[in-house]
Amino acid sequence: MNDFSAAQRSRVTMLDVAEHAGVSKASVSRFIGEDRALLSDAIASRIEQAISELGYRPNQMARGLKRGRTRLIGMLVADIRNPYSIAVMHGVETACRQHGYSLVVCNTDRDDEQERQHLALLRSYNIEGLIVNTLGHHRDELRELRQEMPMVLVDRKVEQLDSDLVGLDNPAAVEMAIAHLEERGYRDVLMVTEPYDGTSSRIERVSSFKAQVAQRPAFSGAVVETGGDLTARLNTFLQTPGPGPKALFCANGIAALASTHSLRELKCNLFEDVGLIALDDLDWYPLVGSGITALAQPTEEIGASAFECLLKRLRGDDGPVRTLDFSARLIVRGSTLGNLR
């Protein structure tokens, strides 16, 4: 039996420092806390030395227990293997660290039960705030938590949860995409989206798409979901005569991956038979065919603002709920050159 538990117990504690420096625990506490100003130089430097000689590290658990401030932020992510989530999370984490907070990330794998468990978990660790990027079923748990701590939603809205929201200006992004396709001469557009599951951003993108298409009489637009039959559906789309040059509009990176797979299966000539524009900008977009045109989201920024939003609330801001919409940036590559057939 190894004795890690013994090691754990034997860690140097505030009392050790106090004794070593010949002062009281209170002074040590003041030293490591915000109240260093209240200490005489003599005592402060004795403590400083004792700390470094002993290699003392304050125990955050204990601090948190007493003060109710753990300096911990929780983040609930639906799918950690989605590059968008990773990028946002990276932004959040960076911002956290800059402000002395740490991030506990929980991946729900799109599973409701895991969402519930993780919610309970985060709460039990006394996190101070929560960033949510999931479907937010378990509305009750979430609302309960919302009472206890500030919360900010990322990318997807949760019904009946009055919480700040940061994400993409979806209507504007979709319009940008459609306008670009139109300008390049495409007239027959198929939007590819992951299956409807209530994700608000997904819904917004699709409805904006429909609205945009409706405004353009010369345009034809339809929507399909990714899934087993995507290839067949794309094939139908490609075979069916339409009002003009065809293009795909992929609603996110996952859809772009699936669509490109299908197009290849169909032996499609990328991207001369069909155009393609995708939301999100993944690092491999330039590599396939003539390159995939993208609408990049400022993911890093989105993450950072999510944290800053939280921080404001933590600092006492009690204003009305805010929504932060960022703009997408168009990156034109070969997939929308438009020189079709």
Add this chain to the structure above:
Amino acid sequence: MNDFSAAQRSRVTMLDVAEHAGVSKASVSRFIGEDRALLSDAIASRIEQAISELGYRPNQMARGLKRGRTRLIGMLVADIRNPYSIAVMHGVETACRQHGYSLVVCNTDRDDEQERQHLALLRSYNIEGLIVNTLGHHRDELRELRQEMPMVLVDRKVEQLDSDLVGLDNPAAVEMAIAHLEERGYRDVLMVTEPYDGTSSRIERVSSFKAQVAQRPAFSGAVVETGGDLTARLNTFLQTPGPGPKALFCANGIAALASTHSLRELKCNLFEDVGLIALDDLDWYPLVGSGITALAQPTEEIGASAFECLLKRLRGDDGPVRTLDFSARLIVRGSTLGNLR
């Protein structure tokens, strides 16, 4: 000023439950702990009811403080935007959850100072074990931590740190790659790796490569690092006559991404002018050119075993340090068809 702090304080505590159920705190503690067997049915059910009526959630911070067991595992990741790390982390997290542990992930962004900070942080939260996937500079800090808790290294060894290690059988993987290239008729191979920074797996792959090449007289092999001049170097490689058909061997996903970019810049005909095999298997490999042949790592498994390793140690296993080497799996795609010129 909102009153989250008040909310935090007002959370229902064990004492509330005890009073509500008319029992002692100790009984409640037994109920939520492992000692439920010691309670009479009558009391147990009273407590159970009180808990659900009050919506009580044990405070892990407090439990951790008292017991020295936080049920927290830390993971230090060098680059969270590397798909390999994500996949491993996903494996770790899944395993953690299955055993009632939670994972705190710290991303160092390949930055030594951040590594140091995060190490201090993890320690201050009393994590019970650590999974390390970084360069492990700050050896002193690491070794100190190693005294206090079990640790397992993933993918990269750290000098003078006697710790379990789980990763890929690099020599075998490299041999598999070279054998495959040879079989497909390639004779002139350039290995592309990220810059040398002491990463052990990187070093192993390169030295195995050199060893493999040395064993094959008909073979020519060289090594380049990714970086600003990669395109130029690849160009030189392609222009310089060699012993036969040329191929690239990318030592990981990042190198594969960079190399493919460069090949495109060079207007290379993917992959008829040059073959390509890459370690790691990323989701977009099938999409570029005729598809990139890959040596897939069992990342999910690697993550899971890393955690299981840790768990064994946590449970008291004090045996000698172990090394777990997983095997890569060859996935042949168009980039090594070999029908060159």
Add this chain to the structure above:
DNA sequence: CTGTTAGCGCTTTCAG
């Protein structure tokens, strides 16, 4: 089986 009693490591009044 159950309650009482000390703390875990730290912060925070409240008196000097």
Add this chain to the structure above:
DNA sequence: CTGAAAGCGCTAACAG
């Protein structure tokens, strides 16, 4: 400016 003392929420002997 500094220290003593009282907990934060929970667990773990130790007695009943």
